[in-house]
Amino acid sequence: MKIAVIGTGYVGLVTGTCLAETGNKVICVDIDAAKVQKMQAGQVPIYEPGLDVLFHRNIAQGRLTFTTDLAHGIKDAQIIFMALPTPPGGDGAADLSYILGAAKDISKLVTEYKVIVNKSTVPVGTADKVQAVFQAHTDVEIDVVSNPEFLREGVAVEDFMKPDRVVIGTRSEKAQKLMAELYGPYVRQGNPILFMDERSSELTKYAANSFLATKITFMNEIANLCEIVGADVDAVRKGIGSDARIGKRFLFPGIGYGGSCFPKDVQALAKSADENEYDFQILKAVMEVNEKQKTVLVEKLLKYYKGDLKGKHFALWGLAFKPETDDIREAPALYIIDELVKQGATVTAFDPEAMANVKGLLGNKIHYVEDQYEALTNADALLIATEWSVFRNPDFEKMEQVLTNKVIFDGRNLYDLEKMIDLGYYYNSVGRKLID
Numbered sequence: 001m002k003i004a005v006i007g008t009g010y011v012g013l014v015t016g017t018c019l020a021e022t023g024n025k026v027i028c029v030d031i032d033a034a035k036v037q038k039m040q041a042g043q044v045p046i047y048e049p050g051l052d053v054l055f056h057r058n059i060a061q062g063r064l065t066f067t068t069d070l071a072h073g074i075k076d077a078q079i080i081f082m083a084l085p086t087p088p089g090g091d092g093a094a095d096l097s098y099i100l101g102a103a104k105d106i107s108k109l110v111t112e113y114k115v116i117v118n119k120s121t122v123p124v125g126t127a128d129k130v131q132a133v134f135q136a137h138t139d140v141e142i143d144v145v146s147n148p149e150f151l152r153e154g155v156a157v158e159d160f161m162k163p164d165r166v167v168i169g170t171r172s173e174k175a176q177k178l179m180a181e182l183y184g185p186y187v188r189q190g191n192p193i194l195f196m197d198e199r200s201s202e203l204t205k206y207a208a209n210s211f212l213a214t215k216i217t218f219m220n221e222i223a224n225l226c227e228i229v230g231a232d233v234d235a236v237r238k239g240i241g242s243d244a245r246i247g248k249r250f251l252f253p254g255i256g257y258g259g260s261c262f263p264k265d266v267q268a269l270a271k272s273a274d275e276n277e278y279d280f281q282i283l284k285a286v287m288e289v290n291e292k293q294k295t296v297l298v299e300k301l302l303k304y305y306k307g308d309l310k311g312k313h314f315a316l317w318g319l320a321f322k323p324e325t326d327d328i329r330e331a332p333a334l335y336i337i338d339e340l341v342k343q344g345a346t347v348t349a350f351d352p353e354a355m356a357n358v359k360g361l362l363g364n365k366i367h368y369v370e371d372q373y374e375a376l377t378n379a380d381a382l383l384i385a386t387e388w389s390v391f392r393n394p395d396f397e398k399m400e401q402v403l404t405n406k407v408i409f410d411g412r413n414l415y416d417l418e419k420m421i422d423l424g425y426y427y428n429s430v431g432r433k434l435i436d
């Protein structure tokens with residue numbers, strides 16, 4: 001099939017590349033000329049494991065191209081995907097200006113039937129709004145389909161190539177048929193393609209993210225309670241996770257959920273409920289608890305240093321909002337840095353992939369090093385904000401030589417408590433016994 005993908009961010013580029021991988025001819029369109037130039041020169045603009053192999057293969061085989069020219073991009077496409085930003089607007093509701101703006105631009109260019117697929121995360125009713133934009137500008141027959149994306153950054157290629165399910169919201173049989181054909185190769189193991197109406201599809205995406213954010217938040221509260229009552233959150237996690245009704249995944253406590261999706265999507269769903277005069281209480285509690293959870297590491301530091309962080313120097317391992325990505329949007333590490341600097345402390349940070357993005361955002365607010373051990377030089381304590389694999393089994397002997405004090409505040413529960421006792425560390429993690 002001939003496909004156009006509008007927007008080449010984490011979702012658009014993965015979608016375009018993975019659709020080319022099964023033999024479709026894909027043109028990716030972006031307004032960011034520098035990014036398009038980079039991709040045309042064969043460079044992947046984001047860090048996403050496994051993407052480069054597919055990217056280079058499909059470019060080499062002539063199935064994946066890039067342009068800034070929308071008219072050229074959509075000219076021959078049977079299906080046009082919109083993978084555009086839907087950031088929170090001033091009031092927390094999703095800002096639809098990118099989607100509706102692109103829909104208007106496309107509507108002025110179409111000359112024959114096309115399926116317009118919305119891959120962005122959008123509130124209920126957006127497909128109707130997009131359809132109305134087309135109706136206002138063209139007589140050409142168009143079907144607007146909601147096809148939310150569930151990929152996770154860091155495992156995006158795997159998630160796209162083998163999705164748990166594909167959700168397609170449309171009442172048009174013609175569009176259904178095309179979408180079923182397009183997604184057939186990705187569900188050969190038998191995972192379902194779920195057809196539903198547009199509104200249910202749009203809500204499914206927000207419901208999934210909000211449910212997962214709620215699950216994590218519940219565990220964060222259990223972890224906080226564990227610390228007070230002397231229980232171990234790892235044991236509790238395993239104890240409840242082995243109940244198939246609860247499930248083992250997304251039960252890891254930490255320093256609050258972050259990223260470009262959960263914070264904005266929980267907020268947008270709560271806002272959308274408000275607009276429909278429904279008070280979605282649980283989501284409001286989730287947002288409030290998550291804000292507090294982002295402060296737990298700093299609160300612990302304040303307690304340890306008796307309320308005074310002035311002049312203290314900290315090593316920070318991990319800046320990305322989660323491992324295996326260079327994405328720092330809503331990363332808990334940024335919040336921690338902000339608080340520490342406000343309190344008069346200094347920070348030296350290391351992250352395997354996200355350093356360039358943080359340097360771009362924070363400049364010389366903190367120090368950066370290219371080696372995780374170098375970050376420890378003269379540090380009063382090590383703070384861990386992201387669970388990158390390289391932090392899981394560090395060379396503790398090497399660490400001891402550089403760290404001024406054997407003190408670790410771990411927001412991701414990376415180390416075994418017995419081991420930390422043996423090594424003689426002060427070790428403060430989340431929802432587990434304090435080792436001092």
Ligand SMILES: NC(=O)c1ccc[n+]([C@@H]2O[C@H](COP(=O)([O-])OP(=O)(O)OC[C@H]3O[C@@H](n4cnc5c(N)ncnc54)[C@H](O)[C@@H]3O)[C@@H](O)[C@H]2O)c1
Pocket residue numbers: 006007008009010011012029030031032035083084085086098101102119120121122149150151152153260261
């Ligand atoms: N990042 C994720 O893991 C993820 C997963 C599932 C769903 N989503 C949703 O998908 C959507 C896109 O998210 P993302 O993380 O890929 O965004 P992103 O910010 O990484 O990428 C968006 C891209 O769109 C481009 N763009 C903006 N306006 C344009 C226009 N008019 N024409 C062409 N290109 C334009 C930007 O230059 C950028 O390259 C959002 O709604 C998000 O909620 C994201």
Ligand SMILES: O=c1ccn([C@@H]2O[C@H](COP(=O)(O)OP(=O)(O)O[C@H]3O[C@H](CO)[C@@H](O)[C@H](O)[C@H]3O)[C@@H](O)[C@H]2O)c(=O)[nH]1
Pocket residue numbers: 121149150151152153154209212216249250251252253254255256257258259260261262321322
């Ligand atoms: O047990 C867990 C799992 C995750 N997190 C945190 O939750 C956030 C989100 O993690 P994750 O869901 O793995 O990353 P995303 O790439 O943001 O993916 C989410 O958001 C995407 C965008 O909508 C969806 O497509 C995915 O299905 C959904 O998992 C991160 O800050 C994680 O540290 C935890 O604290 N504990």
